[in-house]
Amino acid sequence: MNQSTGAKVTIASLVIALGIIYGDIGTSPLYTFKAIIGKRTIEEVLVLGGVSCVFWTLFLQTTVKYVWLTLKADNQGEGGIFSLYSLVRRYGKKMVIPTMIGAAALLADGMITPAVSVTSAIEGLEMIDGIAHVPVVPIVIAVISLIFFLQRFGTQSVGKAFGPIMGIWFAVLLVLGISQIIHYPSVFKALNPYYAYELLSQYPQGFWLLGAVFLCTTGAEALYSDLGHCGRNNIRITWGFVKVCLIFNYLGQAAWLLHQGSPLLAERNPFFEMMPKWFLIPGILISTLAAIVASQALISGSFTLINEAISLNFWQRVAVKQPTESKGQIYIPSVNNILWVGCILVILYFQTSSRMEAAYGMAITVAMMMTTFLLSYFLVYKLKWNKIVITLLLLVFAVIEISFFIANIVKFREGGYITVFLSGIFFFVMYITYFGRKINNRYTEFVDLGKYANQIVELSSDLTIPKYTTHLIYLTKADRRDQIEEITIRSIFDKKPKRADVYWFFHINRTNHPYTLDYDVSELVDDKIIKIVVNIGFRIQPKTELYFEKIINDLIENEELNLHLKNNGSTKYNPTIDFKFIIMEKYLSVENEFALKEGLILKSYFFLKRFGQKDEDAFGLDRNDVAIEHIPLVYEPVKVLSLKKRV
Structure with a gap:
């Protein structure tokens, strides 16, 4: 029995799943709604339409595509784009380039996610009286550098705390959301998809807001990539709890926005604005810890990705170390250094989370499109589903992801070119390594x-x-x-x-x-x-x-x-x-x-x-x-x- 289907479901395994899988998508409330509102005038069509788009994105893109469908594509209990490629590569020669593109985009995300998550959390300090003008960038660089420095020692001991930390984090999301919703329960009407349609079709440039909406689901790829660590059943059960917490928090932010009395959000973050003053310091501390967990998940995922790329001839062989006895826990010094330098440069270049959000999203949109392409082969040749059903499913995902991709294109000039540049470097290395080795082997007699x-x-x-x-x-x-x-x-x-x-x-x-x-x-x-x-x-x-x-x-x-x-x-x-x-x-x-x-x-x-x-x-x-x-x-x-x- 493979790991994904046979993994036992216990309280401990569910807590571990919370700590390993949901760091990225779990910290998205820190910046998603702030990005949707931006400098626009706060009005009902924008706020309710925004939260409606978030809800249906989480349902269709995360729940249906990843939690229900993509988790079926387990390779002896393992997930991720290279595992999916290994499952389907025998069925055609057109999967190499999409796999490279998807993997390169995920590696670029490994530089952006830690930067935007930690910066968003640390920026909460600006709301505390007396330290409102504290320099955020040096603190963020120090936290990020510490995370990367500790990789060489492994995360087995500190990793045991990740589950409880994320459990507390999601509880905070839920309570904060409910604290606003109970005063304005009418916000639940935003779950009606009509409000999403109204925003996209009638609000000026409403379609382009999808670039900000997409931030709510950027961690969906991690659900599949971490399949081998937790098992399919643990992921599906914990996702039910996580999704409820996320939706209630987004609804709470929408309720606060509609009743806070100001026409503009300015530089405020609705997530921290919802907090009582007495809870700000604990709230910022918990947010920072959750951002660290999110960063750790992306870094560990990048190590796993490169390790698989080496084995499949997509990457030059580099030193791979195992800092602990824990199965599957690896440390790749060269990748760690590349990601660390990339994160620091991103932080220094953008300075604020608002500017980082402009670069965030493009890479993951591309990665999701490539996963959908590979998934189509899996559904046709491995699951052998009815082709009409497959076509309809893929058409839905294609429309959603192409829409997100088009909406994210406008981010190119605002900073998205950084992500494209980073992805391009990783793609170049994979392309040269893979095809260079093939040419080399061709002349082996x-x-x-x-x-x-x-x-x-x-x-x-x-x-x-x-x-x-x-x-x-x-x-x-x-x-x-x-x-x-x-x-x-x-x-x-x-x-x-x-x-x-x-x-x-x-x-x-x-x-x-x-x-x-x-x-x-x-x-x-x-x-x-x-x-x-x-x-x-x-x-x-x-x-x-x-x-x-x-x-x-x-x-x-x-x-x-x-x-x-x-x-x-x-x-x-x-x-x-x-x-x-x-x-x-x-x-x-x-x-x-x-x-x-x-x-x-x-x-x-x-x-x-x-x-x-x-x-x-x-x-x-x-x-x-x-x-x-x-x-x-x-x-x-x-x-x-x-x-x-x-x-």
Whole structure:
């Protein structure tokens, strides 16, 4: 039974779900209504229409699309755009670019969300007498920097507090909303979709307000991305509670706006204005803690996203660390630094949450559209629903998301270009990495290993050749039992032949399932040529050397392949196994003449590769057990060499 459908529902699991999943969407009341009203005159059509749009957006986009429909697309209990891509990629070749676009947009959101959430919370200090002019930006930078600094230690201990913090936060949202609604219960009429229609069709430039309305659902992608952490049932149950709290708070803000007596909102935030004066300091503290939880969720989600991208060949290999024993909790230093610098630059550039809201939303709109595209394949090929039902559902989501996208376009000049720029950088890295590796692999020639078996056996027995090692292990991309790269054969025989007692060919097979970890052994020549295939899930970091030692010890212990009769290179001086891994590292040969497009891709690919993790580190190998061989890649050889002897 997979994790998502089989996860138990307990009080503890529900509290954990509150802490992990709802940070982003849960803190949206801090800025959504403020963005909707802006500098416009406060009137009933704007306020009631705004809250009506928020309600129906949460219902259609979050509840129907994500909580009900998208959560069905679980990959062995895991969610997120890469998990969805892994489920459907076999059904067509058109899903690579949408997946890259969606993932790049989510990474850009990882820079914007912490900035806007924490800034919105800290700005509440401006309402407290005596510290109204406190500089907000330095405080925000300090809080954000602390969050990123603590990532290296893991969040297992502090993460236990996230659930109770968010539970208190949602209780505050609910109570604040009710405190206003009980005085003006007529605000409930805003749940009638007519008010949303009236705003969009009759209010001047009402359609463009959808860009602000969209802020209420920006965390919906997290519901799916965090499927593996909490399970489908826990998400669906907690969402019922969260949605009620959010809607009541938005209704409360609408009630306050209609009866606060001023025609303009100015720089005030209706969320904090609803609070009693005595509750301001506790309210700001709770808001800040909730914003920190939201930031943590986006940062952890970005780590998971990049980890999956590496496994699926969408990202250059980088160092991935596991700071705690908690399953799935990882820390990627390079990504942490990139996000931290990006957040700080966003804060320094925009200064206020109101200006950040202009950049916020564009990226997530694009990510949601890409998810819808991939989801269509899942519904057609995996769930096999009626095509008419699928078409109607997708049409509804397409109209909603395209409308949001168009409305968000106006944000481009107001700061949305920052999000587009950041997404573009991430997309460029993914595009170059993925297609550069494909071109690279295209020029990898495979040969029949059986043709060289006798030569390898002869070399192994040739005592005139100095012994290189007892066990010689080549990492290979060949997934077939009888194939090997041509460059591997050249490595064994060319120049100084590598004599060994046993030749191992080690292939790592990345599976579509997140946590697969098993292996197969094939003996091509008795105790001489052995092929190993290790099947590893896309969320697991390889530890190849440990795998090899475990496999060879298993074979010896089980008396398989007669390896138990050998001493494996161990001596009375050193009982450890004598082995050496060979890694082939390609570089662009100077002999190439490139076509423009593929030449640019390859040059960019090898340039980015310099900043990535070394192969021995990526595969989990100790450097003293590894030999690196540099192989020139001749992609487009020079056709005419106009070199003549001087007469």
